[in-house]
Amino acid sequence: MDLVNYLQDRLMFAVPKKGRLYETALNLLKGADIQFHRSKRLDIAICLNLPIALIFLPAADIPTFVGEGRCDIGITGKDQVMESNVDVDLGLDLRFGKCKLQIQVPRNGPYKKPEELIGKTIVSTFVNLTKQYFEKLEGVKPGEPLKTKIKYVGGSVEASCALGVGDAIVDLVESGETMKAAGLHPIETVLSTSAHLIVSKHPSHPELVEVIKSRMEGLLAAQKYVLCNYNAPRNKLPELLKVTPGRRAATVSPLEDDDWVAVSSMIQRSDMANILDQLKSLGASDILVFEISNCRV
Template sequence: MPATEGRLHQACLDLLSGSDIQFNRHSRLDIALVKNLPLALVFLPAADIPTFVGEGRVDLGITGRDQVAEHECVVPPTATTGVEEVLDLGFGKCALQVQVPAKGSLAKPEDLIGKNVVTSFTNLAEEYFRKLEAEQAGGAANGTSDGKAKLKTIIKYVGGSVEAACALGVADGIVDLVESGETMRAAGLKAISTVVSSSAILIKSKHASDPKLVELITARIKGVITAQKYVLCTYNVERSKLDAARKITPGRRAPTVNALEEDGWVAVQAMVLSEGYCDCHGQVDRDWRE
């Protein structure tokens, strides 16, 4: 899992806690032994996780989809190598986007061809602009390109503060991750294209050392993610209106219905998606709730 402190790191820790994976990590160590399961946790930079998992050194990993895509530009997956995406974890949503000065003359990605582009994702940026150059030249079908062709666009790597590159005169445009867009706007930039959409994902090796343990951990994590998506909706309704109420709160499989002491009334419990809970609750409350 990602080693650095921060919001995503904490989200990973919360996910492991919810999965009952108990461990103590020493502040100076990047490995922690799990107390209640025969496994060890390895804390690595997010960019390194696809390599360790893809080579079978680690069975499961949590990283960004952008990091997997960046890795696969250099080491394409095969039937026996690379990683498999198991689950979208639902947090860390962002997009790797092409950005240019908001008040400048550059308005579309093609305007950056032949210019300086700064990024931390050099492989994805090179792949993106290579396809763009091929499309503009009309030399490749469906946006594919000859990997041996010389790239006109100059891709420069920086490890951080990518958004400052344009203001400092280092770049004409950048390729960087955007979450809320606040940092981008503060730097006087605007997005003109998306290279890849990303979020935190669970990945696994194609050669797991203990497939049964991998299956167990995966099932626990899936359970936590599912539980986070649903809330319990409970209400009383007249039995004559039960079929209509079920259409509003169908539950994951089916609602739980229990008879009440008062004739003609039942208690209903149903798991509903949290994002739609207010709508369901409001409709039930207006029409049928006691």
């Protein structure tokens, strides 16, 4: 039975079934209140509180399923979308699974820059992105023959140079420890990537897509910001609001003491310590910071 027709009243949501994106993707679904129970033997789960069917697929296959309209939305890496060369919307950068697609060469080898690899053998799982990179490097048009040989390997790409399969590799790098252990180091970054919520050009339930995007944007904002509350002398308020302007504007409330006001503002988590130092030096008092579990901004 055609799954799309069988579940045509539901939005088809493709989710990584395993790998580096799996656990964080599940946490994101939980935070967005997409409730489901998945049987260990099934790659389909029906959402309990929304008209959604979750389809668990290899991350590399998700762009194709979404691009062909078999699924409406999906979570996968930008690298997989670019490699698949499909026409989908990169709807939302989910800001996890960050890594780089890099050209790596033997640390003690003769190659110091990408141009020196023209005419050599490059091993990669990402053969399309590697080919596109070397087409630009060689100055040839798509479809014209390359001097450089691009060879596909499905796994353990980092071992290719040591085993004499290739002169260099193009592979995803997170911390770089695996590459160092294999005696490799980077000479070029082909692509910086992270997980994205990708969307079909013609989703079956566009209004539900917007609901999901809004919920995930709220979760991302909650991760990026904290709520800062403090008391401020009225005569210092203009200076203090320059430090904590808020996303649109800070909330300012009167206190019983006419010379003071209460201020509430979202501040970036990454700059929190510096902002608190500035508030203190400008005369703010009773400075408190609260975690934001979820929001809409």
